[in-house]
Amino acid sequence: MTSSRAVPVTLAEIARLAGVGRAAVSNWRRRHESFPQRIGGTDVSPQFSLTEIEAWLRDNNKLRNAAGRDWLWPQFEALGSRDETGLAIAAAGRLMSGTRAEGGVPDDLPGLSARARELVAKAWDLGQREGAAETFEFLLGRWLDANVRQISTTPEPLAALMADLALRVRARPESEDGRVLAVLDPACGTGHLLAAAGAIGSPVVLAGCDSDPVLAALADARLALLPQPAGTDVTAHAEVGDSLRADPLAAIRADLVLCNPPFNERDWGYEELATDARWAHGMPPRTEPELAWVQHCLARLRPGGTAVVLLPPAVATRRAGRRIRGSLLRMGLLRAVVALPAGSAPPHSVSLQLWVLRMPAADETSPGSGELLLIDGASRFPRASTRESMPDWDALGAFVRSAITEGGATGGSGTAVGGKTGSAQRVLPECVAAVPVIDLLDDEVDLTPGRHIIPGASGEGPRLADSWSEFGQLVADLGGTGGRLATLDLSDDETGAQPTTTVGELARAGALMLRSGQQPADGTICEGQPDDSGVSLLTIPDLLLDGEPRTWLSTTDAEAAGAVIVEPGDVVVAGVARAFSAWVHQGRPMALGPQLHALRAHPDQLDAWFLAGSLRAPANARQAGTHASSSSRVDVRKLQVRQIPLAEQQQFSEAFKQVAAFEKLVARLSLLGAGLVRDLSDELAAGRLSGKA
Structure with a gap:
């Protein structure tokens, strides 16, 4: 039976403790019947006993330094209380500073439980071996990461x-006098x-x-x-x-x-x-x-x-x-x-x-x-x-x-x-x-x-030249892409002659997997760009602004909440009328917020670009929407896709890729053109450009 004082660790934490990737830990769990059973969490984000994990890693010759800092932090975190954990780290830091090193760790530390005092002693001992300042900064950094939503720090x-x-x-003054x-x-x-x-x-x-x-x-x-x-x-x-x-x-x-x-x-x-x-x-x-x-x-x-x-x-x-x-x-x-x-x-x-x-x-x-x-x-x-x-x-x-x-x-x-x-x-x-x-x-x-501050002439010439150069390249690319799209022929076939199916039916048939994003728990969202231990969080407000995520989740929080993470090649669908879109995700993995959906197509049955291009058609959204208001929900399961063979899908896939590229070029050209208008207006008004056009 697992002790009630068991320290819980996630798969990601086990990977960090063992010095391997998370996939390796998942493989160990799947391949070895002796791998410890989970003591908490969910099926998506299970938690295991730190003691049992340490014993299993030792028995299977996979144990890294079990007395190191990575093994110490989960025990501090298991104290549960933000304040007690912080005070325990502070007490360890004061002891490691040398003020009481000769006397060792005192038996009583004010405001700390017996378990916290044990951890202070472990931290003090580790600091003697691996460096006091380094050990303290590590524990402080992990504590700040765990409480990043409540505590702001100065970089x-x-x-x-x-x-x-x-x-x-x-x-x-002329002389500081050694002050x-x-x-x-x-x-x-x-x-x-x-x-x-x-x-x-x-x-x-x-x-x-x-x-x-x-x-x-x-x-x-x-x-x-x-x-x-x-x-x-x-x-x-x-x-x-x-x-x-x-x-x-x-x-x-x-x-x-x-x-x-x-x-x-x-x-x-x-x-x-x-x-x-x-x-x-x-x-x-x-x-x-x-x-x-x-x-x-x-x-x-x-x-x-x-x-x-x-x-x-x-x-x-x-x-x-x-x-x-x-x-x-x-x-x-x-x-x-x-x-x-x-x-x-x-x-x-x-x-x-x-x-x-x-x-x-x-x-x-x-x-x-x-x-x-x-x-x-x-x-x-x-x-x-x-x-x-x-x-x-x-x-x-x-x-x-x-x-x-x-x-x-x-x-x-x-x-x-x-x-x-x-x-x-x-x-x-x-x-x-x-x-x-x-x-x-x-x-x-x-x-x-x-x-x-009025922008000066210094640097404006090269910047304008660069902008015009990019503008010219965009115009050329736009012409090439637009020319290819202009060659597409309008079919004489009746539009209703081709059978269609819905996303819901495709999901039931196993042709794709549909997952819906969710709102993360309060206090788990961080602003800015994620560090190496986090994933960006895409939300509907982000799409309404410029499509760039402005927040992120730590990997631990994402796993604990069972967040929907999209991988490159997945299709993302925004299920709100005013921000409706569908695209093939490219780049780093990303978490999805509410009213965003991830579709992972079976490659033997569906082409991802064909699927995304079909779903994003405005007529499709009108048929699947509630039509109540601009903020109405689009029922993703009702979105329709034509039923055609995979080889034919791949032919349409190339055209859909061209449409997506055309859209990006138009958006970038619009943004760059607006910037050029502003810069030219400023420079002409300031007299730094000739008035002869």
């Missing part, structure tokens, strides 16, 4: 960029930003705070395990507390403040903080919690200190916050706004912004520079597809650093950062502008970089 490349910008813009830099993160989460600051190569004191006790404990353990670069000294700690309501780090005056605050939180303390001294630029409206965080960061800076804050783009334009934005500009505190490409950090669907703020140094006579540096990284590095969730960080980082330097926003010895001296001679990179503050202080005080 490491973005955290490194924010720390570097803060250091560059800070006003540096240790103080770095603060008032909403530290698990400590990504502070960890990046710990790698800047200077002696630093890192201080973080978070209202979630689990995140604060994890951040504290992470900071305790930071490497000490040669010749530097890193001191770090994280506290539990609400920085806005009751800041436990209120006494700190920092040189650098890095912050990725929570977005759109209405319950941030609006009523109880109405008279707070931090609101030097105005009481933040209830709907503007991000501006409360901005003013909090400024209040914690010492003279000459810099804050870099990651914010949603609406903060730069919402009418409710214009008075505070105007005050920040007039006082010269806001030095730069950087628009990041969509996908730089959660939420991946929007172009987030970095606000770079600096308190005037003690010897600065001017309260500000008179200009705001606007850097439009979103336009400089546009996302070619919604599948792309991460930018080219090397190129983006080099662009932003260059813009900060050439735009005059780097700190110096008692100088006014970004001053006007020599501004007329400055040649700024493309998509960068130094805008006079007076030009921004209008009724809206809109600080969105893209609204104030």
Whole structure:
């Protein structure tokens, strides 16, 4: 009998533990009668006892290092509670940091069950053999992956960029006198930003705070395990507390403040903080919690200190916050706004912004520079597809650093950062502008970089040339494909003379397999592009926009939910009138959402391209639809297909392929043509193209 404390593992996890592919594990299960029986899950996504799997792998000489990290994580995950698992990992990290290494693992750890304490001891022992920092980072990474829907983190490349910008813009006195830099993160989460600051190569004191006790404990353990670069000294700690309501780090005056605050939180303390001294630029409206965080960061800076804050783009334009934005500009505190490409950090669907703020140094006579540096990284590095969730960080980082330097926003010895001296001679990179503050202080005080940057001539010529080249190639391809389709003859046969069948009848006859997509469970959907352990999730809203999936599921969640995964060669049908279509799927496997259907044709009876082309006919959808409204459902089982031999199907298949290619060419030509119209209009209006046509 299986123990009630059995640790469940899926087929995918067994494959990872054994160092083989998932198909190999499925083969073992099918071929070996001794393979353990499932203890949970479903027939589609079974779960097995970790102990029984370990014994079976050992008995069959298929066991990889059973004391490694991959074997440890399922035991942590089996604790069940997000908080207890996180606290156990944090406790293991603190122990592995060396603070209690000589005394070993204590018998009692506050807030942890006996099982959790056993796992802490295992993690501590593993850390002694395989590296403390590596073991902790592995467990933390798996915990974050398991809770990715509830916890937003700052990607490491973005955290490194924010720390570097803060250091560059800070006003540096003639002599630092060996003073240790103080770095603060008032909403530290698990400590990504502070960890990046710990790698800047200077002696630093890192201080973080978070209202979630689990995140604060994890951040504290992470900071305790930071490497000490040669010749530097890193001191770090994280506290539990609400920085806005009751800041436990209120006494700190920092040189650098890095912050990725929570977005759109209405319950941030609006009523109880109405008279707070931090609101030097105005009481933040209830709907503007991000501006409360901005003013909090400024209040914690010492003279000459810099804050870099990651914010949603609406903060730069919402009418409710214009008075505070105007005050920040007039006082010269806001030095730069950087628009990041969509996908730089959660939420991946929007172009987030970095606000770079600096308190005037003690010897600065001017309260500000008179200009705001606007850097439009979103336009400089546009996302070619919604599948792309991460930018080219090397190129983006080099662009932003260059813009900060050439735009005059780097700190110096008692100088006014970004001053006007020599501004007329400055040649700024493309998509960068130094805008006079007076030009921004209008009724809206809109600080969105893209609204104030006029595309320059640099790079427009080659881009237009490339667009025209592609346009010409598309026209040629369109002509070739259209010419081939134009040769198709209209048959004289009666349309009703050929017998038809339905998808439902084909499914019953075994000619195809029909599966319908479903809505994933709450909390399992991730935004952006999937990593190696996930699959894209296609939904009807995606089809209505541009056909590109915007979300994904982890393989574990997809298996647990029995998600419908389409493979290359499967036919996908959208069963909603306003988005009705059918096509042969190509590319990576993909999960289907509700009202999407997967048809896998038997290759000896049906040609996939013939099937897809037949199903997508508008007349077919009209016959199978409910006709109630544009959102009415199309009954896929009632869609009709002509009954013709396979050889004849394959002849029609080639024509259907040509129609699909023709459709893609028309869509791409329309999109490119619209872009050319916009670019030509901009260049002609700016006088950068000759008016002679």
